[in-house]
Amino acid sequence: MQSSGGSQVLAKQEVFHAKVTAGEQLLYFFVADCPDGWAVSVHYPREGEPFSLCELPELEDAKRHAQGWVGLVHNVKDPLEWIPGLPPVAQPEPLIRNVSDTARWVAYYRAEESSRPDAVFNDPFARRLAGERGEQIARAGPFLQKTSWPFVARTYLSDQFILEQIQQGADMVVNLAAGLDARPYRMALPSTLKWIEVDLPEILAHKEEILGNEKSVCALERIRLDLSDVAARRQLFQDMGSKANRALIVSEGLLAYLTEDEVGSLARDLAVPKSFQNWLLDFGSPALMKMLQKKMRAQMTQAPFKFAPAAGPEFFTPHGWKLVKAESVFKTAARLKRLPFPLSLFALLPDSGEFNANRPWSAACLFEKR
Numbered sequence: 363m364q365s366s367g368g369s370q371v372l373a374k375q376e377v378f379h380a381k382v383t384a385g386e387q388l389l390y391f392f393v394a395d396c397p398d399g400w401a402v403s404v405h406y407p408r409e410g411e412p413f414s415l416c417e418l419p420e421l422e423d424a425k426r427h428a429q430g431w432v433g434l435v436h437n438v439k440d441p442l443e444w445i446p447g448l449p450p451v452a453q454p455e456p457l458i459r460n461v462s463d464t465a466r467w468v469a470y471y472r473a474e475e476s477s478r479p480d481a482v483f484n485d486p487f488a489r490r491l492a493g494e495r496g497e498q499i500a501r502a503g504p505f506l507q508k509t510s511w512p513f514v515a516r517t518y519l520s521d522q523f524i525l526e527q528i529q530q531g532a533d534m535v536v537n538l539a540a541g542l543d544a545r546p547y548r549m550a551l552p553s554t555l556k557w558i559e560v561d562l563p564e565i566l567a568h569k570e571e572i573l574g575n576e577k578s579v580c581a582l583e584r585i586r587l588d589l590s591d592v593a594a595r596r597q598l599f600q601d602m603g604s605k606a607n608r609a610l611i612v613s614e615g616l617l618a619y620l621t622e623d624e625v626g627s628l629a630r631d632l633a634v635p636k637s638f639q640n641w642l643l644d645f646g647s648p649a650l651m652k653m654l655q656k657k658m659r660a661q662m663t664q665a666p667f668k669f670a671p672a673a674g675p676e677f678f679t680p681h682g683w684k685l686v687k688a689e690s691v692f693k694t695a696a697r698l699k700r701l702p703f704p705l706s707l708f709a710l711l712p713d714s715g716e717f718n719a720n721r722p723w724s725a726a727c728l729f730e731k732r
């Protein structure tokens with residue numbers, strides 16, 4: 363057996379039994395020297411899937427070729443990086459192809475919650491919006507299958523915060539990175555409320571295709587915009603700001619995918635329009651991000667988690683925003699009885715629910731302009 367960069371190349375006669383462990387990027391492959399070049403066959407077993415090379419028909423092919431190799435690669439995306447002289451093979455498309463696919467993923471969790479008899483919200487559109495890809499992502503491995511609770515708790519908390527803000531006089535909601543959120547269709551909102559959804563073009567096109575002629579309960583406008591386009595977003599904020607007396611900004615599930623610099627810059631731009639008075643956002647602690655990066659590394663290659671400020675909610679203060687309240691996602695999920703076992707046992711331990719950079723923590727937070 364040869365070794366290369368944490369990888370193994372097994373001689374053609376060897377058999378191998380293995381199981382992909384959580385978070386591991388693993389593939390196995392067969393290489394054969396054919397008259398017209400190299401033949402390569404690459405397989406990506408799914409997390410938790412046991413496999414045995416000796417049972418695969420390709421092994422017989424590999425054995426038949428004098429130059430055949432069977433290999434197993436740990437945490438190397440492309441076996442050809444280290445087998446010189448071989449032509450490249452096409453990589454399979456990742457399940458999460460880009461950051462907008464994360465909207466399909468979380469919509470699936472909303473669909474699952476909505477189908478429960480004791481659902482804490484009901485989103486009748488979520489299943490169709492999530493589509494097959496949303497379901498595949500949410501079912502990609504044991505960790506994701508057990509991780510609907512933070513999204514259910516976050517949605518539940520955001521619903522409450524939004525209703526409170528409207529009761530207190532908000533006449534506009536600007537939902538940044540709205541994705542496949544269907545609140546303007548599913549919540550009891552005043553018909554006079556202005557609701558603006560902003561997201562990237564592809565996901566909003568998908569949403570409009572699914573929602574077709576469904577009627578929203580309030581005045582809904584959709585804007586296709588890349589929020590990293592600073593000049594365009596400043597213009598949008600100015601336009602929206604001039605149409606509201608008191609606007610609530612929502613950015614549910616967006617900040618995790620931005621850097622600290624990007625979040626700081628967005629926060630400062632949002633602080634400019636006078637009518638933008640409150641901001642509902644969610645984020646996690648550095649300890650949580652580290653854990654998620656480890657557990658979801660294989661799925662999140664195209665949409666890595668980046669934002670988890672060590673300063674916690676204080677991060678936003680120099681950028682113009684003051685914390686009003688933070689509701690722990692974990693504690694809320696415990697209250698709603700959505701935590702899987704054995705996490706539900708941790709919820710019994712005394713915990714203030716306050717931000718702590720060194721412990722897994724995430725919250726739905728309401729900020730007001732300083």
Ligand SMILES: C[S@@+](CC[C@H](N)C(=O)[O-])C[C@H]1O[C@@H](n2cnc3c(N)ncnc32)[C@H](O)[C@@H]1O
Nearest residue numbers: 462464465539540541561562588589590614615
């Ligand atoms: C996890 S999803 C959250 C969607 C929705 N807020 C929800 O909670 O269901 C992240 C969303 O951020 C959007 N997004 C990420 N970067 C963006 C950008 N630069 N401009 C606009 N939208 C962006 C994605 O398209 C995606 O819809």
